[in-house]
Amino acid sequence: MAKRVVLAYSGGLDTSIAVRWIQEEWKAEVVCVAVDVGQDPDTTPDDWDTIRARAMAAGAIEANVIDARAEFASEYVVPAMQANALYEGKYPLVSALSRPLIVKHLVQAARYYEADAVAHGCTGKGNDQVRFEVGTRALAPDLEVLAPARLWGLTREDSIEYARKWDIPIAAKKGKLYSIDENLVGRAIECGEMEDPWVSPPDDVYTLTRNVADAPREPRDIVVRFEAGVPVSLDGVEMPPVELIPALGAAAGEYGFGRIDMVENRRVGIKSRETYECPGSLALILAHQDLESMTVERDLMREKARLEPRYAELVYDGLWFSPLKEALDAFVQSSQEFVTGEVRLRLEPGRCFVAGRRADHGLYDYGLATYDAADSFRHEDAEGFVRLWGLSVEMWSRRQRGLGSGA
Ligand code: ARG
Numbered sequence: 001m002a003k004r005v006v007l008a009y010s011g012g013l014d015t016s017i018a019v020r021w022i023q024e025e026w027k028a029e030v031v032c033v034a035v036d037v038g039q040d041p042d043t044t045p046d047d048w049d050t051i052r053a054r055a056m057a058a059g060a061i062e063a064n065v066i067d068a069r070a071e072f073a074s075e076y077v078v079p080a081m082q083a084n085a086l087y088e089g090k091y092p093l094v095s096a097l098s099r100p101l102i103v104k105h106l107v108q109a110a111r112y113y114e115a116d117a118v119a120h121g122c123t124g125k126g127n128d129q130v131r132f133e134v135g136t137r138a139l140a141p142d143l144e145v146l147a148p149a150r151l152w153g154l155t156r157e158d159s160i161e162y163a164r165k166w167d168i169p170i171a172a173k174k175g176k177l178y179s180i181d182e183n184l185v186g187r188a189i190e191c192g193e194m195e196d197p198w199v200s201p202p203d204d205v206y207t208l209t210r211n212v213a214d215a216p217r218e219p220r221d222i223v224v225r226f227e228a229g230v231p232v233s234l235d236g237v238e239m240p241p242v243e244l245i246p247a248l249g250a251a252a253g254e255y256g257f258g259r260i261d262m263v264e265n266r267r268v269g270i271k272s273r274e275t276y277e278c279p280g281s282l283a284l285i286l287a288h289q290d291l292e293s294m295t296v297e298r299d300l301m302r303e304k305a306r307l308e309p310r311y312a313e314l315v316y317d318g319l320w321f322s323p324l325k326e327a328l329d330a331f332v333q334s335s336q337e338f339v340t341g342e343v344r345l346r347l348e349p350g351r352c353f354v355a356g357r358r359a360d361h362g363l364y365d366y367g368l369a370t371y372d373a374a375d376s377f378r379h380e381d382a383e384g385f386v387r388l389w390g391l392s393v394e395m396w397s398r399r400q401r402g403l404g405s406g407a
Helices: 013-026 045-057 069-082 094-112 128-139 156-165 241-254 279-295 298-316 323-335 379-389 391-400
Strands: 004-008 029-036 062-067 117-119 144-146 179-183 186-190 220-227 230-234 259-265 271-277 341-348 351-359
Touching: 004 013, 004 094, 013 029, 013 045, 013 156, 029 045, 029 094, 045 062, 069 094, 069 230, 069 241, 069 279, 069 298, 069 323, 094 117, 094 128, 094 179, 094 186, 094 298, 128 144, 186 279, 220 241, 220 279, 230 241, 230 279, 241 279, 241 341, 279 298, 279 341, 279 351, 298 323, 379 391
Parallel strands: 004 029, 004 117, 029 062, 117 144
Antiparallel strands: 179 186, 186 271, 220 230, 220 341, 259 271, 341 351
């Protein structure tokens, strides 16, 4: 059994009692690591101080908060956006992207504190346990992975009682309805009445997106610039991805864009009704994909489109650190060399769409595309090309369908 454990700590009820539970049941020391991936837009350093103090009050021998926001934006969110990664065609992987980063920091802390295990607070029904455990095996196969919440069989009421018994100052209230996971690209909201897929999510579950009825009536244009596939500025103001993504999200969310209501397939075989709001990542993927249509050569674009759903599945399924994912990253990276230019997004109540684009090294050629006098296309080349293109079909028609002379 492990002697010292690094626990992925969120400050919530489950991970707080896990600190005490691991000590009591497994007689191991607990180091808490909380990773800031932009959980709450209103988070202040004070909140993290409270969270750190709570970990210590629960009995941790050490508690650290790691600000990983910039790393999360640049090394996790941006590569996934370059892959236009949408799980089952819809979900931009909000939670799935943060877990491998948390794992990376847990493993680093485990090395630093000479721990022999890492632990997480996930239950047995979700994807996050898969991401924590498979990710840890990939980075540190020698470390044990402990999942106390999968074993303890405590109801929510039991957990609150356990916290009270051990004087753990938790913020959780009885009767809390939703399970929420959030970071700087968005939020995932589960449980409560939404477990009935027929029932609409209540308005008050959303914090990043307005109701369409409350959106500004006046449309707004916002210009996103990309350099080699990396978003670098909004309306000409340069900023790093860690600022740009939430800023774009705030603009799009104000117009009520970015909500997703879907039934998705979890890795563990369960169909699950999920409610998300991710205005920033959806707007960014929209813009990015459009700029690719101007700049990426046809065959490369088609092959990339074929691989994108696979990329999203790998990330969703906890295989961020895996050989196929690494190889796909290399492919995606190589496809981004000329994805440089600007996309003008238009925001209107309830929607966000591309209203214009221009590229520094675009493959769009006005002379080839135009029907006016500037036309430079060699029309005479088309005749032979089209004839040969259709030659095999023509032979099939003549010889096998019995049409024409058979010549
Ligand atoms: N279903 C989503 C996913 O698997 C969201 C998970 C949210 N996690 C949570 N602990 N509430 O990526």
